[in-house]
Amino acid sequence: MSLAVPLGQFVCLLGPSGCGKTTLLRMIAGLDSPTSGRILMSGMDRTGTPAHERNFAMVFQALALFPFLNVEDNITFSLRLKGLGWRERRKRARELLELIKLPGIGSRKVEQLSGGQRQRVAIARALAQEPALFLLDEPLSALDAQLREHMQFELRQLQQKLGITTILVTHDQGEALTLADSVVVIAQGRVQQIGSPTEIYRRPSNRFVAGFIGRNNLLEAEVLDRQHVRLGTAVIDVAAIPDGARNGDVVTLAIRPEELRVLPPGGEHGNTLPGKLSYVREIGERVEWRVDCHGRELIGSASPSDWAAAACTGPVKVQIIPGAGTILTC
Amino acid sequence: MLGSARVPGRLRALVPLSWPSLALVGLVGIPFLLLIRISLAPPDPNGLWSAGTSIAAYSGLMDRPFANALLYSFGLAILVAAMGVSLGFPLTFFITRMRRGWQVLWLIFLLATLTLSDVLIAFSWQVMLSKRIGLANLPVKLGLMEQAASLTPSFGAVLGNLIYLVLPFTVLTLYPTLSQLAPELIEAAKTLGASPVVAFRTVVLPLTKRAAAVSFLISAVLTLGAYVAPLVLGRPRNWTMAVLIGNAALAGHNVPRASAMSVCLLIAALILTGGTVWIARGRGRR
Numbered sequence: 217m218s219l220a221v222p223l224g225q226f227v228c229l230l231g232p233s234g235c236g237k238t239t240l241l242r243m244i245a246g247l248d249s250p251t252s253g254r255i256l257m258s259g260m261d262r263t264g265t266p267a268h269e270r271n272f273a274m275v276f277q278a279l280a281l282f283p284f285l286n287v288e289d290n291i292t293f294s295l296r297l298k299g300l301g302w303r304e305r306r307k308r309a310r311e312l313l314e315l316i317k318l319p320g321i322g323s324r325k326v327e328q329l330s331g332g333q334r335q336r337v338a339i340a341r342a343l344a345q346e347p348a349l350f351l352l353d354e355p356l357s358a359l360d361a362q363l364r365e366h367m368q369f370e371l372r373q374l375q376q377k378l379g380i381t382t383i384l385v386t387h388d389q390g391e392a393l394t395l396a397d398s399v400v401v402i403a404q405g406r407v408q409q410i411g412s413p414t415e416i417y418r419r420p421s422n423r424f425v426a427g428f429i430g431r432n433n434l435l436e437a438e439v440l441d442r443q444h445v446r447l448g449t450a451v452i453d454v455a456a457i458p459d460g461a462r463n464g465d466v467v468t469l470a471i472r473p474e475e476l477r478v479l480p481p482g483g484e485h486g487n488t489l490p491g492k493l494s495y496v497r498e499i500g501e502r503v504e505w506r507v508d509c510h511g512r513e514l515i516g517s518a519s520p521s522d523w524a525a526a527a528c529t530g531p532v533k534v535q536i537i538p539g540a541g542t543i544l545t546c
Numbered sequence: 547m548l549g550s551a552r553v554p555g556r557l558r559a560l561v562p563l564s565w566p567s568l569a570l571v572g573l574v575g576i577p578f579l580l581l582i583r584i585s586l587a588p589p590d591p592n593g594l595w596s597a598g599t600s601i602a603a604y605s606g607l608m609d610r611p612f613a614n615a616l617l618y619s620f621g622l623a624i625l626v627a628a629m630g631v632s633l634g635f636p637l638t639f640f641i642t643r644m645r646r647g648w649q650v651l652w653l654i655f656l657l658a659t660l661t662l663s664d665v666l667i668a669f670s671w672q673v674m675l676s677k678r679i680g681l682a683n684l685p686v687k688l689g690l691m692e693q694a695a696s697l698t699p700s701f702g703a704v705l706g707n708l709i710y711l712v713l714p715f716t717v718l719t720l721y722p723t724l725s726q727l728a729p730e731l732i733e734a735a736k737t738l739g740a741s742p743v744v745a746f747r748t749v750v751l752p753l754t755k756r757a758a759a760v761s762f763l764i765s766a767v768l769t770l771g772a773y774v775a776p777l778v779l780g781r782p783r784n785w786t787m788a789v790l791i792g793n794a795a796l797a798g799h800n801v802p803r804a805s806a807m808s809v810c811l812l813i814a815a816l817i818l819t820g821g822t823v824w825i826a827r828g829r830g831r832r
Binding site for chain 2: 245246247266267268270271272273274276277278280282283284293294297298341342345351
């Protein structure tokens with residue numbers, strides 16, 4: 217794999233469990249050695265540099281705060297190793313505690329902190345050494361959903377404020393899409409796609425990315441021309457067909473749930489597939505529905521008001537918004 | 547009312563569980579009181595001790611040979627414990643980094659060594675270090691020595707044997723703590739700029755110092771009571787207090803003196819325990 221991380225960017229390594237993203241992060245940190253290849257930092261080869269000489273700070277999944285030290289001593293651990301005096305260390309600890317919005321907890325023991333507080337202290341400890349690279353290994357995975365969302369916001373704010381190059385490992389696609397400037401999708405030890413969250417979501421490069429990021433309807437279709445595919449008996453107007461696909465080729469049409477509309481049967485609408493409504497569920501601000509189109513199940517979503525206006529039950533037509541979707545050839 | 551009704555109930559439930567602790571206190575306390583009483587009795591060469599009270603047994607200990615013997619035993623205990631922990635710590639760390647199956651095999655092996663009697667081990671070492679068939683022939687075969695010489699009796703033989711005896715205890719005491727030591731803590735220290743040696747000093751040692759202190763203490767107390775190894779493998783000047791106590795009681799028929807020596811040894815053990823606990827706690831507070 218080849219991966220370049222631009223300075224000052226927030227990059228997320230995203231993939232299913234066991235895909236190799238943590239191994240990659242550990243190799244960058246110097247905790248594991250690559251069997252082949254090189255790791256460069258600003259053009260300098262750091263492959264053989266021991267972890268303690270890289271100045272790459274890392275926040276671990278288990279946080280790894282030192283239980284025998286209080287909050288302040290945890291934060292200033294790296295500064296003590298550098299030989300900074302007590303006054304300087306204390307000043308820096310106070311600044312960092314202010315930065316993570318936890319002033320006045322320096323004398324507390326680690327066991328007295330809540331999950332969110334520990335999280336922030338671990339981040340402050342890593343930032344204390346003013347690292348060249350900030351590495352985070354699923355640091356938010358142990359938090360409850362509400363706190364995780366809050367911490368994602370704070371982490372992003374902090375990264376933008378400090379402008380520090382950051383690599384975060386996560387298997388949570390929502391987290392990656394929320395936090396990252398650039399997302400690296402990894403599967404089976406290989407990079408599947410690198411791009412901005414919008415690119416990854418809107419223009420997945422292959423079936424794996426299309427299926428892994430968000431929800432997608434992956435449908436087999438036949439290329440008719442540079443703008444149309446055949447889906448069963450229906451001719452569908454889609455986004456541009458990639459250059460690699462020729463007329464007559466079987467490709468995958470990836471359609472997001474929000475790119476589908478349910479319409480009552482009858483009426484003159486293009487880009488539609490007939491089907492039968494099989495499932496409806498209202499989840500807060502969205503209504504999720506499923507339609508069985510002759511053995512092919514399509515999943516879609518609509519706002520409650522749009523759903524109420526459509527007033528659909530039983531037999532329906534599913535419209536693919538013209539020009540929507542992505543054609544995948546691999 | 548509900549709360550006050552619960553407490554006696556809970557206490558009642560604990561009573562059946564308390565008998566082993568009461569028995570232990572009795573089995574330690576009663577012999578100890580008897581020991582003090584006998585140490586304060588006048589000696590009787592024809593019997594074990596006489597009626598009456600006397601501090602003659604303690605007065606008889608106020609001499610240089612006894613002070614030297616006590617200091618030697620104390621120093622030997624500290625040396626054996628320190629070397630046992632120094633060897634046991636890396637060994638245990640090494641074992642805890644193995645696969646689970648290998649760890650179990652190592653623990654079984656260490657437990658197996660504890661099933662052997664001290665007497666058997668001491669005589670095995672005597673044979674192993676002997677002139678004719680022991681280790682002494684190895685330097686001769688390697689051309690390092692011209693003639694084989696017996697390595698016993700010697701202080702080195704006593705020291706080596708005692709370290710061998712305490713090593714399984716050291717490992718078994720350190721194992722629970724070291725096996726639960728999260729590798730991320732050491733890795734975190736490394737990413738914060740600590741070299742492996744500094745990470746060991748600043749993270750591993752503070753996390754394991756209590757287990758190390760307990761391990762040191764068990765080794766030291768076991769060595770204070772060592773009898774067979776110094777007797778079989780050492781010269782008279784290598785004999786510990788336990789050997790001298792045995793000699794006073796069995797050869798000298800002076801049970802009050804032996805009891806007084808035992809009381810002194812017990813006080814030495816308490817001082818060692820208190821000192822170790824104080825050091826372990828004191829460092830923890832800093």
